[in-house]
Amino acid sequence: MTTRREFLKVSAAGGLAFGFHLPAANAQNVAPEINAWVVVRPDDTVIIRYARSEMGQGSMTSAAQLVAEELECDWSKVRVEYADTNAHVRRKRAWGDMAAVGSRTIRQSQDYLRKAGAGAREMLIAAAARGWDVPAAECTASSGVITHGPSGRKTSFGKVAGAAAKLEPPKEVALKDPKDWKIAGKPIRRVDIPDIVTGRIRYGIDAQLPGMVYAAIAQCPVFGGKLKSADAARIEGRRGVIKVLPMEDYVAVVADNWWRAKEALKELPVEWSFGANESASSESILQFLRAGLDDASSVVVARRDGELEQGLAGAAKVLEAEYFTPYLAHATLEPMGCTAVVKDGRVDVWTSTQNAEASHATAAATAGVPLENVYVHRVQLGGGFGRRGGSQDFVRQGVQIAKALGSTPVKLLWTREEDTQHDFYRPLSLVRIKAGLDASGNPVAWYSKISAPSIISTLLKLPLKEGIDPQAVAAFADQPYSIPNVRIEYAQRNPHVPVGFWRTVGHSQNPFMRESFVDELAQAAGKDPYEYRRALLPAASKEYGVLEATAKAAGWGAPLPAGVHRGIAVTEGYGSYVAAVAELAVSDKNVVDIRRLVLGIDSGHVVNPDNVVAQMQGSAVFMLTAMFWGEITIRDGRVEQSNFHDYRMMRLREMPKVEVVLAPSGGFWGGIGEPGQAAIAPAICNAIFAATGKRIRSLPLKNHGFEIA
Amino acid sequence: MVARVQVPKDARRGEVIRIGILIQHPMETGYRLDSANQKVPKNAIRRFSCRYNGAEIFSAEMSPGIAANPFLQFATRAAESGTLEFSWVDDEGEQGSATEPIKVT
Amino acid sequence: MKRRSFIAAALGLPLLARAQAQSREDFFNSFDTDGLVKSVTGGRSAQRGRVNLELPLLADNGNSVPMKVSVESPMTEADHVKTLRLLSERNPERAMAVFHLGPRAGVAEVSSRVRLAGTQRVVALAEMSDGSLYMGTADVVVTLSACLDGAG
Numbered sequence: 023m024t025t026r027r028e029f030l031k032v033s034a035a036g037g038l039a040f041g042f043h044l045p046a047a048n049a050q051n052v053a054p055e056i057n058a059w060v061v062v063r064p065d066d067t068v069i070i071r072y073a074r075s076e077m078g079q080g081s082m083t084s085a086a087q088l089v090a091e092e093l094e095c096d097w098s099k100v101r102v103e104y105a106d107t108n109a110h111v112r113r114k115r116a117w118g119d120m121a122a123v124g125s126r127t128i129r130q131s132q133d134y135l136r137k138a139g140a141g142a143r144e145m146l147i148a149a150a151a152r153g154w155d156v157p158a159a160e161c162t163a164s165s166g167v168i169t170h171g172p173s174g175r176k177t178s179f180g181k182v183a184g185a186a187a188k189l190e191p192p193k194e195v196a197l198k199d200p201k202d203w204k205i206a207g208k209p210i211r212r213v214d215i216p217d218i219v220t221g222r223i224r225y226g227i228d229a230q231l232p233g234m235v236y237a238a239i240a241q242c243p244v245f246g247g248k249l250k251s252a253d254a255a256r257i258e259g260r261r262g263v264i265k266v267l268p269m270e271d272y273v274a275v276v277a278d279n280w281w282r283a284k285e286a287l288k289e290l291p292v293e294w295s296f297g298a299n300e301s302a303s304s305e306s307i308l309q310f311l312r313a314g315l316d317d318a319s320s321v322v323v324a325r326r327d328g329e330l331e332q333g334l335a336g337a338a339k340v341l342e343a344e345y346f347t348p349y350l351a352h353a354t355l356e357p358m359g360c361t362a363v364v365k366d367g368r369v370d371v372w373t374s375t376q377n378a379e380a381s382h383a384t385a386a387a388t389a390g391v392p393l394e395n396v397y398v399h400r401v402q403l404g405g406g407f408g409r410r411g412g413s414q415d416f417v418r419q420g421v422q423i424a425k426a427l428g429s430t431p432v433k434l435l436w437t438r439e440e441d442t443q444h445d446f447y448r449p450l451s452l453v454r455i456k457a458g459l460d461a462s463g464n465p466v467a468w469y470s471k472i473s474a475p476s477i478i479s480t481l482l483k484l485p486l487k488e489g490i491d492p493q494a495v496a497a498f499a500d501q502p503y504s505i506p507n508v509r510i511e512y513a514q515r516n517p518h519v520p521v522g523f524w525r526t527v528g529h530s531q532n533p534f535m536r537e538s539f540v541d542e543l544a545q546a547a548g549k550d551p552y553e554y555r556r557a558l559l560p561a562a563s564k565e566y567g568v569l570e571a572t573a574k575a576a577g578w579g580a581p582l583p584a585g586v587h588r589g590i591a592v593t594e595g596y597g598s599y600v601a602a603v604a605e606l607a608v609s610d611k612n613v614v615d616i617r618r619l620v621l622g623i624d625s626g627h628v629v630n631p632d633n634v635v636a637q638m639q640g641s642a643v644f645m646l647t648a649m650f651w652g653e654i655t656i657r658d659g660r661v662e663q664s665n666f667h668d669y670r671m672m673r674l675r676e677m678p679k680v681e682v683v684l685a686p687s688g689g690f691w692g693g694i695g696e697p698g699q700a701a702i703a704p705a706i707c708n709a710i711f712a713a714t715g716k717r718i719r720s721l722p723l724k725n726h727g728f729e730i731a
Numbered sequence: 732m733v734a735r736v737q738v739p740k741d742a743r744r745g746e747v748i749r750i751g752i753l754i755q756h757p758m759e760t761g762y763r764l765d766s767a768n769q770k771v772p773k774n775a776i777r778r779f780s781c782r783y784n785g786a787e788i789f790s791a792e793m794s795p796g797i798a799a800n801p802f803l804q805f806a807t808r809a810a811e812s813g814t815l816e817f818s819w820v821d822d823e824g825e826q827g828s829a830t831e832p833i834k835v836t
Numbered sequence: 837m838k839r840r841s842f843i844a845a846a847l848g849l850p851l852l853a854r855a856q857a858q859s860r861e862d863f864f865n866s867f868d869t870d871g872l873v874k875s876v877t878g879g880r881s882a883q884r885g886r887v888n889l890e891l892p893l894l895a896d897n898g899n900s901v902p903m904k905v906s907v908e909s910p911m912t913e914a915d916h917v918k919t920l921r922l923l924s925e926r927n928p929e930r931a932m933a934v935f936h937l938g939p940r941a942g943v944a945e946v947s948s949r950v951r952l953a954g955t956q957r958v959v960a961l962a963e964m965s966d967g968s969l970y971m972g973t974a975d976v977v978v979t980l981s982a983c984l985d986g987a988g
Contacts, residue, residue, distance in 0.1 A: 111893060111894065114893065115893060115894075115977065119982060121979075121982035121983065123982060123983045124983060124984075298766060299766075310768075314768070377979060377980075377982055379894060379977070379979050379982075380894075380896055380979030380980055380982065382894065382979075383892075383894035383895060383896035383979045384896040384979075386892075386894075386896075387895075387896050393892060393893060393894055408983075411982065411983050412980050412981075412982070412983040413980075414896060414980065478984065479762070479764065481980075482897075482954075482980060482981050482983070482984070483763075483897065483898075483899060484898075484953050484954055484981060484984075485760065485762040485928050485953055486762070514764065514768070515768055516764055516766075516768065518766065523983050747942030747943050748942075749945075751947075758951070760928070760951070761928075762928070783940070786940070788938070788940045788941070789935070789936065789937065789938075789941070790935075790936045791933055791934065791935045791936065791946075792931075792933065792934040793932075793933045794927075794929040794931060794932055794933060795927075795928070795929065795951060796922070796924055796927045796929055796931075796932030796933060796950055796951055796952075797932065797933055797948055797949070797950060797951065798899060798900035798901070798948075798949040798950055798951045799899070799900070799951075801948065801949070802947070802948055802949050803946070803947070803948050804946065804947040804948070805935070805937075805941065805945065805946050805947075806941050806942050806943045806944075806945050807940055807941055807942060808940055808941070808942040810940075
């Protein structure tokens with residue numbers, strides 16, 4: 023019988039530790055810690071703790087590589103475990119930020135992780151030296167073994183760990199130069215791969231507890247509406263139905279299995295008060311955004327260089343275009359959900375989350391218990407993409423339902439329809455771009471006005487400095503080209519559709535617009551799009567470097583087979599610099615056959631090259647899916663799409679060949695999870711223009727009649 | 732404006748008691764946009780005062796940094812029986828008040 | 837303009853202190869607490885101590901965070917807390933609240949609920965009847981605002 027439905031105890035060596043039981047003691051206090059990040063067992067097993075979330079982006083492994091590198095342990099003896107949020111709170115946030123968002127796990131934590139590894143190493147050496155009564159300076163550590171140089175005496179980490187744990191951590195540690203890396207910088211296999219391949223990996227959705235019941239929910243189809251009534255009596259007698267819970271903005275049906283809960287919910291008569299937004303549609307929303315573009319009354323300027331009007335007036339040629347990108351859903355493979363139990367003032371939660379600390383805080387606030395009484399049990403995520411970080415709605419719901427059930431554990435699981443229709447969508451955006459070219463075709467003026475919702479205002483409810491949402495204007499306000507007169511304006515328009523962080527956020531759409539328009543300028547100037555950009559980028563800039571490396575790898579300029587055309591794009595994002603070259607052919611039936619997609623990235627340092635390649639390839643899947651078919655449309659105030667039949671995913675056979683060019687220039691730490699997407703859409707669309715003469719100014723491509731081969 | 736006051740049912744003279752009040756008020760930050768994309772004007776309760784038999788025992792100047800539906804709890808030594816009077820005014824000049832008897836033995 | 841610096845500037849964050857990857861302590865210590873205090877006291881600094889500011893370590897969103905501030909003081913006519921100020925470096929209005937106490941208070945203690953514009957260090961500044969200044973701080977991580985660059 024499959025183990026998927028059984029309890030899991032702490033797993034065997036080589037895998038990860040998952041517990042779907044309620045631990046009596048906090049297991050993390052049992053083994054001797056050298057510091058919060060490093061535990062060394064007497065048998066030389068090294069446990070490296072990971073604070074953030076692993077959702078397939080691989081940072082659980084890269085973060086551990088950084089610690090292990092400085093620690094000088096034997097990688098084959100390393101096990102990576104999640105830091106426990108309850109211990110974290112009791113120890114005053116010993117593990118710092120737990121959010122896996124913004125492509126910043128490595129770049130934000132690399133310094134303190136490496137220092138933790140180095141500090142632990144120094145303490146282990148000091149303990150050995152003390153034991154031998156020799157100066158620590160005469161000892162070295164390598165692969166988990168400490169050697170006293172002059173005498174040749176050796177010992178292992180495991181033997182001195184107990185003594186080391188009692189020592190004071192060193193005040194200062196020196197870190198290795200990345201060029202001396204032996205573990206970091208290497209394409210080490212991800213630590214979770216064995217469990218993924220053998221099916222032992224556990225996601226939030228896999229939680230199982232004795233006596234657990236199941237909840238399905240329905241939220242108001244029109245955003246912002248409230249529940250008016252639910253006729254519970256009509257379904258209470260159905261087999262398996264335990265309770266019907268009407269809440270302010272959703273109704274939950276609890277049953278002894280999820281199918282019964284879901285089917286009963288379908289039969290539950292529910293009345294909503296839809297609120298003011300029932301008449302909203304994609305058309306009315308677009309009108310609202312357009313009014314933002316045309317509104318001259320209160321202009322928010324995100325960037326002002328030189329004198330735009332003068333620049334345009336003096337231009338030999340002026341080009342203008344409007345670009346549009348739609349709402350997008352996250353469509354994580356695992357829908358939203360949360361398993362929770364509230365008992366005797368204690369809350370236990372199992373949920374796929376991008377920020378266990380946020381889940382912890384939400385659970386505490388929802389249950390009304392102190393932070394110290396909450397336990398968030400760590401699991402892997404079946405996809406995050408930004409959905410499970412800044413919005414913890416599923417945790418709030420799970421804990422609310424659990425509280426209403428007394429002390430019975432409950433697994434809340436959303437249907438795919440609920441997940442598609444109650445997302446925090448990638449914001450739509452309508453942008454007007456205008457540029458002036460001089461007689462040689464060089465841009466002398468650039469204007470962009472962006473009319474788009476603000477995630478920071480509406481989701482995070484934080485004030486915007488000077489009215490600018492940096493994500494809405496990303497890639498425009500910090501555009502790298504040498505153009506003397508630039509003005510970037512932002513018109514905040516928040517339709518009723520909730521927005522949130524979708525992988526790559528503002529860089530998932532603005533580089534498409536910017537780099538496509540740069541292509542339009544290059545065309546108007548009669549110049550090669552690659553050379554055009556090279557001439558406009560400062561030669562010492564990282565954009566220049568990655569653009570060149572990518573173009574070279576792609577063989578830009580070399581002859582192509584008949585019918586095959588190229589497109590190129592470059593941009594910064596999340597501290598990294600990315601470029602893309604697409605080679606494709608378009609048939610007379612508008613079928614796009616992508617022959618080659620070359621993606622380059624300069625992330626400064628590379629901790630795990632294999633993982634960076636995987637992330638770039640994954641970015642290609644995500645962005646190609648979005649750009650060919652992705653759009654969320656609104657009718658009668660509600661989302662029209664519901665499942666994968668009308669929100670299409672790419673198929674295996676449609677995946678083109680993706681070549682990744684790693685071009686790390688060293689000296690900085692750039693993100694990996696998101697920037698890979700940023701240059702893909704413009705490169706593809708620029709290639710489509712080269713192939714067909716058709717300029718794509720809005721996505722998805724299906725709306726222009728294009729299909730993927 | 733609606734407010735709910737918490738005062739101990741009875742207090743002994745000289746005892747330190749806690750007085751609480753919860754006022755219904757949005758404490759608008761001035762950054763929220765309504766559905767027509769207009770800024771909802773900043774409007775917070777600014778001045779608050781509590782008088783115990785006419786003598787002011789506590790006052791506060793607030794900002795939108797105090798959460799919506801402001802809750803305040805402060806201490807005072809129970810003196811004699813009488814009346815607690817609460818009064819406040821917001822950015823729009825709207826005034827609010829509440830009274831609560833206090834019994835001291 | 838570098839993207840990270842742009843975002844930091846657009847959010848009103850002091851650029852230099854937060855643009856690099858840093859430890860949690862570095863993040864909170866990079867707030868200019870003394871400068872914040874001086875800006876409301878006309879240049880005077882406050883001594884640390886006697887003021888206990890209680891805020892939860894984590895708040896899921898910043899909209900309503902329970903707060904309690906208390907000061908060690910006999911609260912006599914001769915020796916009492918006159919005012920208690922709550923200061924924020926990240927909120928649009930730095931002076932979140934000012935509470936006026938006096939000897940009738942019995943104990944110097946105020947509870948409320950505050951609104952925090954993101955992860956920050958909050959300062960409670962007490963002015964005593966003799967004019968002396970004391971302060972206490974509390975670091976609050978607003979977990980849902982962690983999605984922003986440099987939010988710590």
